[in-house]
Amino acid sequence: xxxxxxxxxxxxxxxxxxxxxxxxxxxxxxxxxxxxxxxxxxxxxxxxxxxxxxxxxxxxxxxxxxxxxxxxxxxxxxxxxxxxxxxxxxxxxxxxxxxxxxxx
Amino acid sequence: xxxxxxxxxxxxxxxxxxxxxxxxxxxxxxxxxxxxxxxxxxxxxxxxxxxxxxxxxxxxxxxxxxxxxxxxxxxxxxxxxxxxxxxxxxxxxxxxxxxxxxxxxxxxxxxxxxxxxxxxxxxxxxxxxxxxxxxxxxxxxxxxxxxxxxxxxxxxxxxxxxxxxxxxxxxxxxxxxxxxxxxxxxxxxxxxxxxxxxxxxxxxxxxxxxxxxxxxxxxxxxxxxxxxxxxxxxxxxxxxxxxxxxxxxxxxxxxxxxxxxxxxxxxxxxxxxxxxxxxxxxxxxxxxxxxxxxxxxxxxxxxxxxxxxxxxxxxx
Numbered sequence: 001x002x003x004x005x006x007x008x009x010x011x012x013x014x015x016x017x018x019x020x021x022x023x024x025x026x027x028x029x030x031x032x033x034x035x036x037x038x039x040x041x042x043x044x045x046x047x048x049x050x051x052x053x054x055x056x057x058x059x060x061x062x063x064x065x066x067x068x069x070x071x072x073x074x075x076x077x078x079x080x081x082x083x084x085x086x087x088x089x090x091x092x093x094x095x096x097x098x099x100x101x102x103x104x
Numbered sequence: 105x106x107x108x109x110x111x112x113x114x115x116x117x118x119x120x121x122x123x124x125x126x127x128x129x130x131x132x133x134x135x136x137x138x139x140x141x142x143x144x145x146x147x148x149x150x151x152x153x154x155x156x157x158x159x160x161x162x163x164x165x166x167x168x169x170x171x172x173x174x175x176x177x178x179x180x181x182x183x184x185x186x187x188x189x190x191x192x193x194x195x196x197x198x199x200x201x202x203x204x205x206x207x208x209x210x211x212x213x214x215x216x217x218x219x220x221x222x223x224x225x226x227x228x229x230x231x232x233x234x235x236x237x238x239x240x241x242x243x244x245x246x247x248x249x250x251x252x253x254x255x256x257x258x259x260x261x262x263x264x265x266x267x268x269x270x271x272x273x274x275x276x277x278x279x280x281x282x283x284x285x286x287x288x289x290x291x292x293x294x295x296x297x298x299x300x301x302x303x304x305x306x307x308x309x310x311x312x313x314x315x316x317x318x319x320x321x322x323x324x325x326x327x328x329x330x331x332x333x334x335x336x337x338x339x340x341x342x343x344x345x346x347x348x349x350x351x352x353x354x355x356x357x358x359x360x361x362x363x364x365x366x367x368x369x370x371x372x373x374x375x376x377x378x379x380x381x382x383x384x385x386x387x388x389x390x391x392x393x394x395x396x397x398x399x400x401x402x403x404x405x406x407x408x409x410x411x412x413x414x415x416x417x418x419x420x
Binding site for chain 2: 004011025060086
């Protein structure tokens with residue numbers, strides 16, 4: 001079977017998404033994204049300007065936030081807390097991993 | 105089709121109150137939420153719990169389910185008896201926690217697909233006509249991040265066939281893995297998600313990169329860690345040691361008096377990129393076994409001639 005190889009776009013800290021992109025990716029409203037920004041969950045790269053731009057890290061966070069809210073009924077403050085703790089767990093696990101202490 | 109014991113899945117008694125069922129669901133949903141849980145089967149468990157809750161939270165569905173009888177065991181081959189649901193009315197509306205597309209054949213044979221048509225999942229709601237985005241994880245080898253490469257991945261996604269039934273479709277995609285990817289980074293494949301409605305474009309497919317465990321290296325972001333076993337004399341006297349790196353063997357200088365566990369940084373020898381990562385070499389001093397006369401003799405000689413007390417700081 002012949003198959004073409006798909007060339008994707010690698011999303012990194014240089015990928016910039018508009019508020020609109022972000023809303024579409026999370027199937028949510030601009031108001032909801034703005035709420036996440038004012039809670040400090042999301043940080044646009046150019047906060048001062050009128051046309052916000054977001055990195056892919058922000059998009060991943062927003063998507064996780066949307067899932068947490070939909071599936072667990074967590075409010076914005078709870079989402080902010082959960083994301084921070086999840087981040088911390090991930091960092092600690094990476095550190096364990098680098099010390100070779102992770103038995104996974 | 106297997107019979108599913110929804111009470112067992114929820115970990116509650118058949119006599120549990122609606123309130124107890126709700127609390128059990130909340131607890132399990134938090135425990136197995138795929139964004140929260142690190143367990144490998146979390147997603148499966150989460151869907152299972154969502155389905156069980158969908159059946160039990162609605163007193164009508166629950167009563168109908170209970171009616172099926174006590175004799176079924178989980179996993180047993182199941183066909184709903186005719187008229188099993190006579191006298192029950194499912195209105196099926198309202199808020200539902202689960203994503204109806206994920207429910208099992210067992211659930212659908214009882215309550216039908218329409219039973220959860222009121223799904224509040226964001227993806228289904230509203231005006232948006234662009235296809236749904238899909239998400240998948242792909243595991244690559246560390247070498248792929250250095251050289252780039254392509255990976256063939258197989259995805260399963262539910263789709264509607266011509267007769268309107270949901271079938272699980274398998275498709276295989278060949279995806280280019282760009283050089284320099286790191287753990288958790290994503291690749292977006294435009295138009296590889298669900299087809300759009302009407303003339304609207306299809307959704308995108310997001311692939312999240314993960315690394316297969318490597319035999320000798322550990323990865324943290326762009327950086328790579330390597331444990332390098334060295335001998336006591338290499339550590340004490342300094343040496344030039346052949347060291348593997350992902351791009352080939354190098355000669356690494358070990359300073360005199362090297363200590364176990366103190367990281368040596370090799371700049372820009374980690375995962376390549378605009379800002380390449382570093383390679384950290386962690387020397388581990390290993391002792392040669394005293395299993396020959398010569399070795400025993402040498403250890404004894406050190407004991408006699410080296411005035412060394414590693415416990416001097418402990419005051420003994």
